[in-house]
Amino acid sequence: MIDSKIPTGQLEHKWTDYKGHCKLVNPANKRKLEVIVVGTGLAGASAAASLGELGYQVKAFCFQDSPRRAHSIAAQGGINAAKNYQNDGDSVFRLFYDTIKGGDYRAREANVHRLAEVSANIIDQCVAQGVPFAREYGGLLNNRSFGGTQVKRTFYAAGQTGQQLLIGAYQALERQVALGKVEMYTRHEMLDVVVIDGKAQGIISRNLITGQLERHFGHAVLLCTGGYGNVFYLSTNAMGSNVTAAWKAHKKGAHFGNPCFTQIxxxxxxxxxxxxxxxxxxxxxxxxxxxxxxxxxxxxxxxxxxxxxxxxxxxxxxxxxxxxxxxxxxxxxxxxxxxxxxxxxxxxxxxxxxxxxxxxxxxxxxxxxxxxxxxxxxxxxxxxxxxxxxxxxxxxxxxxxxxxxxxxxxxxxxxxxxxxxHYTMGGLWVDYELMTSVKGLYALGEANFSDHGANRLGASALMQGLADGYFVIPYTIGNYLADEIATKPIPTTHPAFTEAEQKVSERINRLLSIKGKQTVESFHKRLGKIMWDKCGMARGEKGLKEAIVEIGQLKAEFWSDVLIPGGSDEMNLELDKAGRVADFIELGELMCQDALDRKESCGGHFREESQTEEGEAKRNDEHYSYVAVWEYMEESKWQLHKEALHFEVAKPTQRSYK
Amino acid sequence: MQHYIMNLTLKVWRQRNASDAGHFETYPVEGISSEMSFLEMIDVLNEKLLKEGKEPIAFDHDCREGICGMCSMYINGRPHGPWHNNTTCQLHMRAYQDGDTIVIEPWRANSFPVIKDLMVDRGAFDRIIQAGGFISVNTGSAVDANAIPVEKEKADYAFAAAACIGCGACVAACKNSSAMLFVAAKVSHLALLPQGHPEKKKRALSMVAQMDKEGFGACTNTGACEAVCPKGISIENIARLNREYMMAGLAENE
Missing domain, CATH: 3.90.700.10 (Succinate dehydrogenase/fumarate reductase flavoprotein, catalytic domain)
Known part of the structure; x- marks a missing residue:
């Protein structure tokens, strides 16, 4: 059932072999293929720019007023890469190993190794774009060290590394906009994925200024929509960061991987x-x-x-x-x-x-x-x-x-x-090609679950976002689109588009018709408190069970008493927020389910029942060495699939930093 | 640090949409803690307006840590309020005293039309970047990052210019609504680095042409932009832009 499509062969050759054998799309055909990219942070902007450069016709969406605002911009400390410029013993293998160990042996070896392999290219690419990394007096790049490693492999630009990397990717994106290869939709929010015959073929979006719903066709859809830390209300995420796009995809058949893995x-x-x-x-x-x-x-x-x-x-x-x-x-x-x-x-x-x-x-x-x-x-x-x-x-x-x-x-x-x-390691489940369980629907960057296991190391989020966008998706998407070259763009009058838009519209009307007494913000705060108290830094069976009941009650209350002024055919910030909070409530329930299922402690997931005598997290490899892959069945009902994790190179040991 | 509670009077610009004339509304706000951020104070007011059945004030904001560049309020006649090198979201209420009146307006510039209340359209900045604010390098074609050493001092200047968050405070502060500081920061960032050299002439010419096309005013060197820039972008960059522009123009006429 769960096929992660990990190439066979030795770990260090998998990606090279994959690239050598994946299908290609010739330049003339690329022009006929349309790709939708939702989100313009490091993953989205780098993917949209790179795919535009390759010749695909791209539409990119962001809810902010400019792609340059995406929350990747706030990343401070740095980006890892196995350059070994410091001559201190770093290598692709060490970056791979540190990441697997740091993730407490809950990530896929093949993905993480690929990440380490392309890390060095990212730095080259960014420097060529004009990213002003910190330098030594000799004119060469400087490095600093970060948590969970014993080498200096982190490249940085003061405390504004995310900003500088995002501006690099944003500029590359705007260059493609100028060349007519990327069409940019700002202040737009994706509200559904359109699936036809099991394949993602477009999205429904809302113009946040006019309130108008819009239909967009794409031969493939990329979700680069970041993490869902705001389910806790208080987090280091931006105010607008949300799970809505990922959640809509989840309800359309994209499974959710390890939802409870949260980084504090x-x-x-x-x-x-x-x-x-x-x-x-x-x-x-x-x-x-x-x-x-x-x-x-x-x-x-x-x-x-x-x-x-x-x-x-x-x-x-x-x-x-x-x-x-x-x-x-x-x-x-x-x-x-x-x-x-x-x-x-x-x-x-x-x-x-x-x-x-x-x-x-x-x-x-x-x-x-x-x-x-x-x-x-x-x-x-x-x-x-x-x-x-x-x-x-x-x-x-x-x-x-x-x-x-x-x-x-x-x-x-x-x-x-x-x-x-701060960060959510969990996210939409993807295979080795970054494709979700819906064909033609991809998830990149923090929006997917793939590379950080149960705990992300510092300076690795920027690395992963850019790896996915610059160096992974340009190859893997071709392997899918090569078979789609004969697919003519589907007119957005197709019944699947009409139905999807209608459902979105119905939900908006339902929200507006409640006319209750409690503000969206007050519900969000209450959800955050439940999540932080019972599904936060420490989680126990009793608390999680209580949380699930409380979230259910909160959901019922929300849908009967939320207060949203204004209408649907205008700018309506409370309505935007209400839609996102409604999705967070549903996600919160799944996170608690997942945390309840995983009766071990690993990385950021600390089950009170599973700790050593010194209070350290105690993993249980015998029973939990898997990715929890949740399939949406119906409201408040999910089916759990397990993707077994195999460690051929980095043999799991109890993590020790003593 | 001593914390205190204050009551304030806010005069806020309300404008339904781009075609509405707009007007000031006066709101009393009570029980504001000196520990709150300015936007949290607006959050308090908005919750109150909602409960009274009124429409909350629309304003742009996202990261609330001074880096995304989305927040954009003109507070008591100054973009981003009274603190130096600061964005609205990082302004905290200890800047005010009990009984103060605070006037809040959107950025005022023809090239930044008001969308609603305190929200403006800064799409012109994206279009200026599209005109040339980049280095043309496709993914995958880069040489090793250490192949081209960059003088540390130049790299530091480039970084200082690249720190621009594109908020538009420079335009809002300028009596001519000039976007010179924004354009200069980008031209400087890229011209200072060897990677940006091949395109530097074209970049300066096209970005300035786009800036003019967007209707931003001319620069008369009053330095208001620098004074309010939350990232402390220096007007030395404007001098550099002028030099780049002139050199590019000369070269073009050769």
């Missing part, structure tokens, strides 16, 4: 009150230079700088001496939660730990600068001053952002941080 990022600015609308990440790269600690005494209310060194507990360094502050995200998040739950948390809420730069300002950067300048016996103030200059260059924008939000200066006072929802 350890270093975010803590919640300050009920008004909070979103959370802001402080890049993982800060853990290179910041040390995480809490007071060694419970409920210690002293100001951080008044707590002497010997009364601080650097709990990550204590628990994980080998990786210290650079353990993977899931491990760091749980360790912070454990300290806060035990009463050692700081700040007004007690739900925060310190991320302190002082030590490295002085000892790492300050001393190095003093040595360069040949200052003998510099005092601490001088060291701090010198260190600050270096840190400013590396992370200046992040420090500024922190100060704007909290009003505190992180050069002087340690940052307060706490884990927050």
């Amino acid at each position: 990022h350890p270093t975010c600015i803590p919640v300050s009150g009920d008004h909070q609308s979103k959370l802001t990440l402080m890049s993982e790269s800060l853990r290179n230079d910041g040390r995480i600690w809490v007071p060694a005494l419970q409920n210690d209310k002293r100001a951080p700088n008044d707590i002497p060194e010997e009364e601080r507990d650097y709990f990550l360094e204590r628990r994980y001496p080998a990786f210290g502050n650079l353990v993977p995200r899931d491990v760091a998040s749980r360790a912070a939660k454990e300290r806060c739950d035990a009463g050692y948390g700081v700040g007004t809420t007690g739900q925060a730990v310190y991320l302190d730069f002082k030590h490295n300002l002085i000892h790492k950067y300050g001393k190095a600068e003093a040595n360069k300048l040949a200052i003998a016996n510099p005092d601490t103030d001088t060291l701090i001053k010198l260190g600050k200059e270096v840190v400013k260059e590396e992370y200046g924008n992040l420090f500024d952002m922190y100060e704007k939000i909290t009003g505190e200066n992180p050069y002087e006072v340690p940052m307060r941080i706490y884990p927050a929802v």
